[in-house]
Amino acid sequence: MSQHFQKANVTQSSEIWTILQQAIARRKADGSDQWQDGYPNPEVIQSDINKNAAYVLIEGQTIIGYCALLINDEPEYQNIEGQWITNDDFVVFHRVAISESQLGKGLAKKLMQFIEAFAINNNIYSIKADTNFDNHAMMAIFDSLGYVYCGEVYFRGTPRRAYEKVLEQKR
Template sequence: MYLRRAEMKDLPQIESIIQDGKRHLAAQHIDQWQGIYPDTKILVDDIQNGHTMILVEDYEVLGAAAVIPGPDDSYQDIDGKWLTDDDSYVAIHRVAVSANHRGHGLAGKLFNAIFEEVDNFDSIKGIRIDTHPDNLGMQHIIEKSGFTKTGTVEVKADDLTDVQDFAYERLTKTAVPAGHTA
């Protein structure tokens, strides 16, 4: 199992995983991703901009996430306080894992692989993410992965309005003081 940047040839598998995620959220009565977002145009833009990271095993895409350098429009205003004070962060968006492998800890493995990748860049001090207040599963994975809840943000990219997502940040190894762990 390994992490790599997505290519256009991966788009059908990524779209399938996103649709799995939409159905999974709908089955839990969570209105996150229940409109057009994220649509094919966003997924294509993510791939073309080199933002989509995929977890792969035996040519199968097991999970995907967009890892986007700051600043992020949704993170400019927070009801709370970020752990980092500038734009030296990456934002993780559109996290999804294959329904065929749900329950095998893939989201955590995807996060850990992204952390290893991001930790190679001295200029990145934080990793930010947000999720819907009703998405308890993702909140659990985020917190288990070492993120700190920092407040709430209004997501600008989603087609839903007036939803205040829970915001989280995790410091990178570069930002962690000596003697502490990320």
């Protein structure tokens, strides 16, 4: 069955929240502090949808993944302790989560490939992201997909590892 990536709508909020709740529980089970402070929550999803930043990975009629995508919209990234590779337009993604029933199928990587296509379709050749210091699975995905560690950024007072991937421009 093929998968596609599209903007989320308000009718999908509860499905998205279920997937995020599963991811929050997984992070806790992994002994991580990430997402254990009441964030993300249903209001965050609503805000993502209102800003046209909410995207879902769908297989058939089922939502199997979620992320928020923003263009040039992450104020905390201006305060990096380190240095970004580029200072051009960028896509930033947050809140990547895959449905519990779909784990181990490489869908986080697939989601990130859709994000790269989204960037290129918008003539943007930089993707920036961050993750918790204890989110080893995400760090491994960043490494495998060619992201470069650029330094630290802070969210809600907590340091996070910041990454950037520069995409190849088709000539």
